[in-house]
Amino acid sequence: MIVTLTPNPSVDRAVVIDALRRGEVHRATESRIDPGGKGVNVSRALAAQGARTVAVIPSGGPAGHLLDDLLDAAGVPRRSVSVGGPVRMNVSVLEPDGTTTKLNEPGPRLSGDEVDALLATTLAAADGAGWVVGCGSLPPGAPEGLYADLVRRVRSRGVRVAVDSSGTALAAAVAARPHLVKPNHEELAELVDHRLPTLADVHAAAADLVADGIETVAVSLGADGALLVTADEVLHARATITHPLSTVGAGDCMLAGLLHGLSSGTHPLDALRTAVAWGAAAVTLPGSRVPAPEHLRAIPVDHTRSPDLTRPLGA
Ligand SMILES: Nc1ncnc2c1ncn2[C@@H]1O[C@H](COP(=O)(O)OP(=O)(O)O)[C@@H](O)[C@H]1O
Numbered sequence: 001m002i003v004t005l006t007p008n009p010s011v012d013r014a015v016v017i018d019a020l021r022r023g024e025v026h027r028a029t030e031s032r033i034d035p036g037g038k039g040v041n042v043s044r045a046l047a048a049q050g051a052r053t054v055a056v057i058p059s060g061g062p063a064g065h066l067l068d069d070l071l072d073a074a075g076v077p078r079r080s081v082s083v084g085g086p087v088r089m090n091v092s093v094l095e096p097d098g099t100t101t102k103l104n105e106p107g108p109r110l111s112g113d114e115v116d117a118l119l120a121t122t123l124a125a126a127d128g129a130g131w132v133v134g135c136g137s138l139p140p141g142a143p144e145g146l147y148a149d150l151v152r153r154v155r156s157r158g159v160r161v162a163v164d165s166s167g168t169a170l171a172a173a174v175a176a177r178p179h180l181v182k183p184n185h186e187e188l189a190e191l192v193d194h195r196l197p198t199l200a201d202v203h204a205a206a207a208d209l210v211a212d213g214i215e216t217v218a219v220s221l222g223a224d225g226a227l228l229v230t231a232d233e234v235l236h237a238r239a240t241i242t243h244p245l246s247t248v249g250a251g252d253c254m255l256a257g258l259l260h261g262l263s264s265g266t267h268p269l270d271a272l273r274t275a276v277a278w279g280a281a282a283v284t285l286p287g288s289r290v291p292a293p294e295h296l297r298a299i300p301v302d303h304t305r306s307p308d309l310t311r312p313l314g315a
């Protein structure tokens with residue numbers, strides 16, 4: 001069982017237009033809504049593959065009701081904590097060449113009691129879980145150290161804990177030593193405060209985090225796949241997708257596949273292969289739709305225990 005905490009979930013609207021031009025009226029050719037927020041997507045991806053999960057979210061306002069309904073309709077188990085402010089609605093603008101522009105709202109302001117209720121609900125759900133994962137940005141009112149607090153409290157219960165966030169929330173969480181972090185390329189560069197142009201740079205930054213006490217650092221690298229670093233191994237996997245449709249939620253599907261693989265006790269290389277297959281399958285689907293088992297069959301994944309670290313990224 002994998003428990004996800006998304007302190008700032010969303011209803012995601014994806015609109016397809018021919019090309020984005022500032023200041024002009026655009027007529028969308030397609031649109032869809034999905035339940036959103038990073039941990040919500042991790043739970044959706046797990047549930048779509050028949051894996052056990054529960055999503056802990058704050059729920060308030062009309063978008064909160066819609067989010068609850070969308071999750072119920074998708075068969076994603078949830079524990080919603082009622083909050084006063086309205087859940088946010090995020091918009092992704094998708095262009096036919098694969099460019100995705102995301103407009104993310106800040107989210108509702110949470111009170112101290114609401115934050116405490118979210119943590120308490122997550123800890124209650126964590127009893128007997130394989131992993132707990134805290135994901136995404138923090139809404140206004142949530143303390144910067146929320147994930148660090150989550151990490152300490154989940155660890156003290158003997159449960160494994162992961163964090164997928166960015167900026168100061170990620171930096172604070174890293175100091176509390178989660179078992180696993182999943183930054184993307186940009187988030188890792190921001191965390192270590194310098195550019196990471198090659199796989200060797202990504203490896204060095206990830207290895208430093210491992211040396212600081214994080215067991216597994218998995219860095220998602222978009223079309224360059226993902227690098228997984230532990231004290232013993234450096235693993236790389238990637239899948240080639242010729243026509244990406246939407247990258248929204250790909251990182252979340254990748255993390256879901258990784259945690260699923262690791263909790264099934266497979267070797268980390270197999271878990272990374274699963275992760276990359278789930279992430280790559282997600283980019284072949286519209287909006288933040290998560291892959292079903294049939295979407296994974298057509299995704300061949302190259303994987304290696306000895307990656308060429310001199311390779312520039314984005315080549
Ligand atoms: N254009 C792409 N081609 C193939 N795989 C992709 C592509 N974009 C993303 N992926 C897959 O999805 C995963 C997550 O994507 P990434 O963009 O790194 O995450 P995030 O959404 O967190 O920024 C990658 O590790 C990779 O497996």
Ligand SMILES: O=P(O)(O)OC[C@H]1O[C@](O)(COP(=O)(O)O)[C@@H](O)[C@@H]1O
Nearest residue numbers: 036037038090136137248249251252
């Ligand atoms: O919490 P943040 O950083 O604002 O991100 C939330 C948004 O990111 C998503 O979780 C998608 O994440 P990724 O594209 O990074 O995988 C959306 O569902 C959601 O709208």
